[in-house]
Amino acid sequence: MPDTFLPAPLLTALQDLLGPSGILTETSDTQSYCTDWRMLYQGKCAAVLRPATTEACAKAVALCVQYGVPMVPQGGNTSMVGGATPDTSGKAVVISTTRMNRIIAIDHADLTMTVEAGVTLKAAQDAALKEGLMLPLSISSEGSADIGGVLATNAGGNNTVRYGNARELALGLEAVLPDGSVLNVMRKLRKDNTGYALRQLLIGSEGTLGIITTAVIQLQPQPRSRETALCAVQNTQAALDLFATFRKQDPAAIQAFEYMSGTSMALVNSLIENCALPLSEPAPAYVLVELASPRADDSLRTLMEETLGTAFENGLVSDAVLAESETQRQALWMIREEHAEAQKRAGASVKNDVSVPLATIPDFIERATAACENLIPGIRVAPFGHIGDGNIHFNLVQPEGADAAAFLAQDHAMMDTVAGIVRELGGSFSAEHGVGQLKTYMMPSWRGGAELDSMRKIKAALDPKNLMNPGKIFPDAE
Amino acid sequence: MPDTFLPAPLLTALQDLLGPSGILTETSDTQSYCTDWRMLYQGKCAAVLRPATTEACAKAVALCVQYGVPMVPQGGNTSMVGGATPDTSGKAVVISTTRMNRIIAIDHADLTMTVEAGVTLKAAQDAALKEGLMLPLSISSEGSADIGGVLATNAGGNNTVRYGNARELALGLEAVLPDGSVLNVMRKLRKDNTGYALRQLLIGSEGTLGIITTAVIQLQPQPRSRETALCAVQNTQAALDLFATFRKQDPAAIQAFEYMSGTSMALVNSLIENCALPLSEPAPAYVLVELASPRADDSLRTLMEETLGTAFENGLVSDAVLAESETQRQALWMIREEHAEAQKRAGASVKNDVSVPLATIPDFIERATAACENLIPGIRVAPFGHIGDGNIHFNLVQPEGADAAAFLAQDHAMMDTVAGIVRELGGSFSAEHGVGQLKTYMMPSWRGGAELDSMRKIKAALDPKNLMNPGKIFPDAE
Missing domain, CATH: 3.30.43.10 (Uridine Diphospho-n-acetylenolpyruvylglucosamine Reductase, domain 2)
Incomplete structure (x- = not known):
């Protein structure tokens, strides 16, 4: 035994x-x-x-x-x-859920994939690609993260600005509920008004209301044209205005719209190989914009060039480089993707994965930067992230030459400073990553009152013995 | 007193x-x-x-x-x-909710409208239009239906194929819960993973979990180009294949994709003034497709013409007319919108607002037509609807010259016949309209087991005295 x-x-x-x-x-x-x-x-x-x-x-x-x-x-x-x-x-x-790993069907009429929970996101993406389709959700852990976990945590990523989060992509769901019964809402229906939104409730409940076992995921046609540009802007407001300009032209064309502060970009340029700045001189901030369309015509190129041309004339953009090949496109994306690694090489850092309403992003970055610089002189405030959906990774890197441990000892002071400003602006303390057990302590003060109370009632109704993922989301669960 | x-x-x-x-x-x-x-x-x-x-x-x-x-x-x-x-x-x-009727804000950065429940959908659409924006939800009752009701019932309509239902459009919500507390989830955030999806749960709960009082609705830029065509097709499969062809080209361009059976179209042509068929000869079925884009270039016209040209060569489409002006566009839409009125003029009719997976629509229409014709010889099976999102109004018109009352006396037999086939195909007995009190009796057999059981537990948890809209959705509530 x-x-x-x-x-x-x-x-x-x-x-x-x-x-x-x-x-x-x-x-x-x-x-x-x-x-x-x-x-x-x-x-x-x-x-x-x-x-x-x-x-x-x-x-x-x-x-x-x-x-x-x-x-x-x-x-x-x-x-x-x-x-x-x-x-x-x-x-x-x-x-x-690892062993429940079958891709059950890809339906070209409904443009859906029926897939078991244990299939990795990458395997599901590849299966769609093989059929000329796209599963429009991409996160950095996609090689290991599986469909069940992606749905349980309502994963986001770079393409939320265009396709929404995991919740918006799931058309059907099967889950084992906390009493061992099987909830089957696997209907492939875009319209079905027959009772409560149980699928949406299960998604994002972080395993506290059941175990997702199978899902129907909406797919998209593969893009046949794509335009990618890295732009230098004078400040965060200019980045936001540029986003609004593209969105006014065609929101459906914006596949990704990423922001990088000058501080964070400088770390990438100096600390990562093959990531020199492909512009004539450094700028206060940068934007990586990717347009895509399943149409093969060249109107996307026109859209990119005309919009950037006008932005240049209006002073929104001071310099820009367009990818002329897939290799160049990947090089631009590498510059975006290496920010976390560059910050790691620059010393100790503290991460804040927050979201705020779009209109308040410039105010948020300005105020949070000033507050952190005031808190720790010499701190390197190095934000970057998904500005198109309001999700900023407001990361803080230790002062050059400072003691890493001493810096990290102040992590709560830094996080509370940032969180305080996020709260004043109507933002969220967890944009993409969920609550898990790391952030349960924040729930009563951020989501207290009727909101947390309703969540507790629902949890108790579906899991009266509190046996399904106890200790997650709710602070005082056993 | x-x-x-x-x-x-x-x-x-x-x-x-x-x-x-x-x-x-x-x-x-x-x-x-x-x-x-x-x-x-x-x-x-x-x-x-x-x-x-x-x-x-x-x-x-x-x-x-x-x-x-x-x-x-x-x-x-x-x-x-x-x-x-x-x-x-x-x-x-x-x-x-009639007196809570303020449009609180239109936010051009976030592209949202903050609006109280009592504002009619039409008034909200008009307010968006005035600011150069679009509230992309349209239903026939929009002049009277208000935002609160639209959200409480998760309304659909013609544009679901492009923008989703009401639930997908709401970014924030305020509601009075059954205990009199106020749930405020009015955050304008596209990413916020901090607990359960209460907003999505309240939406579509038909007033049984609370009273929606305010909402944040996502807007879109106004379309600047639009192409509308009426096409003759040989059968339902051809209509579906044509939809797939357009979707493969650019799903984001499809603003509406409507199906009309030849039987229903013939009633419109013969019984409604100014609704003659604008094609050379009658066909077994028709499709009204509308493409739209916020971009002002002419690529949409090219997309429409090239796609229809190929469809014509492939035999999918036998004839088509493109609107060359806004007047012509409205004339084509009038032909689509008069189906309910034409059926009314043709005598007694029985309505089935159902949805099925896209792939099964041809099978559904063929089988349901045969079954109904078998049930009532001479019956006029006159389906039409939102084929792009799987929602068919499978309407049945009495045989010519038959007794209306005798026909209507068989309504349950007809509805059960249609519902039986819908069920076999994994469809829904209420695509757009909800359950209300009319369809509560269908819930145990269609949504029974873990699904209805979970709904009941949630209802009891949030409204233990069953005082909030009793008798709706759940069959045996008092």
């Missing part, structure tokens, strides 16, 4: 149900499931359950409920906030 | 709270609030409450809860399913 908290009859029943490869109980096997990707949490579990079908998953959940065993759903284990990591008691089981 | 079920202290408190114009108790004043638009239901109420602010609405709800008085939220009173009509007991109050 392995060393586990599970009662013997439950263990036997689970072994019978899931088979030898469907349950792991040795610590050497379960350890990797008990640590989060950022290494912030080191938990323990009684077992890792790896059901291969929805039916097996449902039966396993029902057994756990019968014995009062907490369950932690886990997909690709790439949470940024410890959302899929068990606590240290060792009493919970991790339920991994 | 007026003749009302309300306890005297509650009536006094409500009068003090709402003022003379804020509460109606005379039957002559309340009668119009107690009958639905289709005249299917004639209810009674103890009073009509007309709060002018969210605060007054919240206090009125709290008072009603204190005295155990049921509440029926009502917007423009245009429900197709009796969703806003009180029962015949006379014990409920109607809470009308």
Whole structure:
């Protein structure tokens, strides 16, 4: 009998149900499931359950409920906030969706993919691509993150500005609820007004209301034309005005619209190989804009050139470079994607993944920059991010030559300073990453009153014993 | 003291709270609030409450809860399913949102409108238009339907194919919950992963989870180019293939894609003035396609002509006419919009507002047509609707010269026949109109098991006394 908290009859029943490869109980096997990707949490579990079908998953959940065993759903284990990591008691089981990994169908009439939870986002993207279609969701962890986790956390990314978050892409859903019943809302319908929005509720509930097992995802035709440009702008307001100009021309053409502060860009240019600034001189801020269309005509090029031409005349843009080939396009994107790495090389840093209403972004960056510089003289305020959807990674890099540990010791002071301004502007303390266990303590003060109260009531109604991913989202859950 | 079920202290408190114009108790004043638009239901109420602010609405709800008085939220009173009509007991109050009718702000940076529930959809559209923007939701009752009702019922319409339903358009929401507390999720954020999707849950809950009082609606730039064509096709599959062809070219360009059967079109041509068929000869089916773009260039015309040209060569389209002016465009749309009126003039008819997965539409129409013709010889099967989003109005017109009453006596047999096929194809018995009280009886068999069970648990958690719009959605609520 392995060393586990599970009662013997439950263990036997689970072994019978899931088979030898469907349950792991040795610590050497379960350890990797008990640590989060950022290494912030080191938990323990009684077992890792790896059901291969929805039916097996449902039966396993029902057994756990019968014995009062907490369950932690886990997909690709790439949470940024410890959302899929068990606590240290060792009493919970991790339920991994890894083995439910079939792409069931790609439907060219409905333009949908029916896919099981354990398929990685990358594998799903590739399967769509192979059929000449596009799954329009892209995040940096897509090689490991799976569809179930992506939906459970309502993932965002670079293309939210065009296609919305994961919630907007899911047309159907199947999930095992906290009582072991199976919710099947797999209807491929764009119009269906027959009761409550259970699909939307499950999506983004971070595994606290059930385990997503299968989904229907909306696809798009592959773009056949694409234009990418890196632009120098005088300030954040100019970046925002440029976004508004493109949006006025054609919001559906904007595939991505990314902002990079001059400070953060300078770090990339100086610390990353092959990332020199491809413009004549440094600027206070930059924008990477990508237009795309499934149409193969050249009107996109005209749109890009004319819009940038006018922006140049209006003083919004001081310099710009357009990608003339796929290689050049990838080079421009590399400059955008290396900001996190460059900041890492520059020393210790503190990250704030926040969102604010678009109109307030310039005010937010100005005020938060001043406040942080006032707090820590010499600090390098290096924001960048998805300005087109209001999501700024307001990252703070230690002063040059300063002591890293001393800088990091002030992390809460920095985070509270930024969060205070975000709150005044009607923003959010977690734009993309969710609450998990890292940010549960913020829920009462940010989402308190009727909002958190309603969430608690719904949680208690669907999971009265609080066995499904306890300790996530809600601060005082056990 | 007026003749009302309300306890005297509650009536006094409500009068003090709402003022003379804020509460109606005379039957002559309340009668119009107690009958639905289709005249299917004639209810009674103890009073009509007309709060002018969210605060007054919240206090009125709290008072009603204190005295155990049921509440029926009502917007423009245009429900197709009796969703806003009180029962015949006379014990409920109607809470009308009519006086909360301010357009609070139009934000050009965020491209949003902040608007109170009582503003009609048409007034909101017009306000957006005045600012050079578009509120991309259009339904036939938009002159009376208000924003609160549109959101409470997740309204659809012609443009769902491009912009989604009402739920997808709402970025923020304020609502009075069944306990009288105010849920404020008015954040104008495209990314905000901090807990459950309460906004999405409230939207489409048909007033059973609270009263929507204010919303933030996403706007779009006004289209600057538009192309509209009426096409003759050989059958439903050809109509669907033509949709797929346009979508492959550019899904974002498709503003509307409407289907009309030859039977229904013939009724329009023969029974409605100024609606002759603008094509050389009748066809088995027709499609009205409208492309639009905020861009002013002429690529949309090219897209329309080239796509139709190829479709003509492939045999998908046998004939087509393109609108060359706004007058011609409106004439084509009139042909589409007169189908309901033409069917009315042709005699008694039975309506089925259903949706099915796109791929199954041809199969659905073929099978449902055969089944209905088998059921009632001579019946005129006259479907039309939003084929681009899978929503077909599968309407059935009595045989020529037959007795209307005898035909209508078989309405359940016809509806059950159609519904049975819809169910086999994974469709929905209510695509746009919701459940209300008309279709509550269908919920257990169509949405039973874990789905209805979860809805009931959520309802009970947020409205334990079942006072908020009782008798709607759920069949056995009192």
